[in-house]
Amino acid sequence: MDIDAWVWWLIGAVGLGIPLVVTAMPEFGMLSAGAVAGSVTAGLGGGMVAQVLVFAAVSVALIAVVRPIAARHRAERPQLATGVDALKGRQAVVVERVDGSGGRIELAGEIWSARSLDADQIFEPGEHVDVIEIDGATAVVM
Template sequence: MNDIDAWVWWLVGAVALGIPLVVTAMPELGMLALGATAGAIAAGLGAGVTVQVLVFAAVSVALIAVVRPIAARQRAQRPQLATGVDALKGRQAVVLERVDGSGGRIKLAGEVWSARSLDTGSAYEVGQEVDVVEIEGATAIVM
């Protein structure tokens, strides 16, 4: 097997690793494909088989060791932009019908919501501004 054959085989290996990467979305396969590409470059530069394999292993392990923890941290972080019900928590609303521990109505984000007070002993009168603490189903909990 000559040098041209070696780098071609490394590129075939890189493509072979890239196809399941696209199908399974496993980033580790992409890192191995990049390692195989580095092995192809080493073969193209005339390195021996041992050096090619060492370059493949070193690049693959380095990428997995560096990129994987960064990706895991990014995946674990909550989105910066709150959406849906989470976006309504902490907003202010206006009381439309008296709100107490048993119920009432508020205008929240341009919509009419059923509401009840967080403290069952508290009541809020029409026109008062309240803060939304939580959303339980279709009911806003206010204070």
């Protein structure tokens, strides 16, 4: 049984797609697309040299064009703050007097232990404060 060249290219494309899924390296996907292009060339009757040239040209073009665009999009994506990092810089309301040794604030709908950044600074109930950092389970405010 003789297998046509276009089938071998498709087998190669699937073979290159497997490491793409396992390693999440997009370059394998670009090489796989090049193999599909080689398969199309073989199916249209192109010779082996044409098939290899199309595979190489499509693969190199995709890597040269798509990788920089993807890297630029990845770099421009804003980082999403989660957990305690999302609380830094937010405003809170003093529930129980806050000074350098402690107190309580309402932050993001929850009651938190708090202390003032400056040990001499005192905040009374009802005042708005800014959360500077989270130290364990205590919000440091000013």
